[in-house]
Amino acid sequence: MSAADVEIRGVRIEDTFAEAFGMRGVRIVITAKTLRWAREAASKLTGFATSVIACKCEAAVERELTPDETPDARPGVSVLLFTMDADSLGKRLVERVGQTVLTCPTTSCFDGLPEAVTRVPSARALRVFGDRFQISKVLGGERYWRIPVMEGEFLVQESFGVQKGVGGGNFLILAEDADRALDAAESAVDAIAGMSGVILPFPGGVVRSGSKVGARAYAGMIASTNDAYCPTIRPITRSSLPGGVNAVLELVLDGLDYGAVARAMRAGIDAACRPGVVAISAGNYGGRLGPHHFHLHRILSGDDTPVPRPAAPATGQPVTSDATDGGR
Amino acid sequence: MSDVVTLTLRTAPDGPLDLDGAVTPDRLALLGEREIAALAMWDGARAARLGDFFTVEGERAGRVRVVGATAALDGLGAGMAGGELLVDGDAGQRAGAGMTGGALRVTGNVGDDAGAAMSGGSLHVDGRAGDRLGAATPGATRGMTGGEIVVRGSAGDEAGARARRGLIVVGGDVGARGARAMIAGSLVVLGRAGASTGVGSKRGSVIAVGGADVPATYRYACTFEPPHVRLTMTYLRRRYALSVDDGAVAGRYRRYCGDAGTLGKGEILTLVRG
DSSP: OOGGGOEETTEEEOSOEEEEEEEEEEEEEEEOSSHHHHHHHHHHHTTTOSOHHHHSSEEEEEEEEOGGGSTTSSOEEEEEEEESSHHHHHHHHHHHIIIIITTSTTOEEEESOTTOSSEEOTHHHHGGGGTTOOEEEEETTEEEEEEEETTEEEEEESOEEOEEEEEEEEEEEEESSHHHHHHHHHHHHHHHTTOTTEEOOSGGGOBSOOEEESOSSOTTOSEEEOGGGOGGGGGGTTOOOOTTOOEEEEEEEEESSHHHHHHHHHHHHHHHOOTTEEEEEOOOSTTSSOSEEEEHHHHHTTOOSOOOOOOOOOTTOOOOSOOOOTTO | OOSOEEEEEOSOOSSOEEOTTTSOHHHHTTOOHHHHHTOEEEETTEEEEHHHHEEEEOOSOSEEEEESSGGGEESTTTTOOSSEEEEESOOOTTTTTTOOSSEEEESSOOOTTTTTTOOSSEEEESSOOOSSTTOOOTTOSOOOEEEEEEESSOBOTTTTTTOOEEEEEESSOBOTTTTTTOOSOEEEESSOBOTTTTTTOSSOEEEETTOBOOOTTSEEEEEEOOHHHHHHHHHHHHHHOOOOOHHHHHOOEEEEEEOTTTTOOEEEEEEOOO
């Protein structure tokens, strides 16, 4: 079988790649008296966190944790949060943990990357909410802050480990109609749910509004609709849609490392290959912007090793504008 | 170079032997057998060498084991900065005093002033501890300033006195004046804390699972489930395999603030049973 002929259950896998960027990520472990309240806090913390462009960060629930997996032996939820640099990561942590976890009944908040060398001491800023009634405790070399609140106390670990991650892994589901596309996308999301080190930051894990860099008509736009994959304007733009495709949905993945994203893409693509899906594709910028390339055929062959970074583009070379990246 | 340096006390000494600063894994890790045997120590008021009393096996290892009639050995692991020191039996006075790092494990009991003024590392005692566990050395203004002490048995008077930071855990009861004049840090007592607990403390926490004689200068605040107690107890179970019952982990505690005669930001937490 040639590289161009890869199929899964009759669904063609295009010989292309997803292009992703370097990001910085933290894992936030939220525990609570019951899983309900850990979920509540995680839900609020990860709200409005689909794309760094407008939301300043990308975040979602990684998975739910059993008491055996959490520092205080309570049920919990782990959240991954990504930004473009460690400095802004610290700021987002202060904002989001301060407004959504500190405020949520019974919760405590811990670092989920204890091995990370780079750390952001975000709770140093949060502690002042205690108005000098806060108390610090050191346990196993880690400092925690006890902040008095009306319910009792909020406990938060002082520093969070920061890891270099990968943002913007993606694949496109090209389907015969919107219902089939949604079925396939839901299957892919279910297959990825709970995988370690990766999140899907968009609503329900799915993007319907893939974008291209900039805009044809409006100067100053950072991103605009990915017209090459919009079926309703197929005849009046330079369409990339194969015949028979009437709807496209995208999954965007952020991960703590290349392998986590590659494994999740493999699982998601496999699950998405259902009846009514014509092809699986991916969004890229011609390989000239993002250092992380996820070649679909390579991933599906089981190869999770990073692809070497390509040479830098020649000076003055324009960047393609027909890429999709989920709106970032 | 070997995996472990073993020091075997050949005969039980007539009186205490002072090894203060001599037997530390970080120091022995740099020395050969003959150099170790030549290390200075004190036999009462008489200067001596380790080789006068110990058989030395192994060299240049960060793990050290001391065996024999070890109860008469004072200052074991005092000032140690790294590595592992296992005392197979009892230790005398000042075990781990002033240590800044590494792990000291004593399978028996320790005498007075164990972990006094330590600032890092861990001291783990399977048996009992004497007075002034993790407290200040005589005349000093600060006791323990960091690290962790876990004693599975009981401890004597003034555990954690003048402590500035760090964690002291006692599996049994603690004598009088535990956490006296504590500046900060935590004293966890899985048994009962004795008279005048926390008297004169500025900050710091006493967690008394088996109850405490709370001084009149402490004022009742509330009864609640302290998240940090749950975290601490879970940590002790996992890190030190300490037997902590579920009630102590997830239970409600009465919180008292004090000492009102000082800054008053310290606390005594006593578990509410039933």
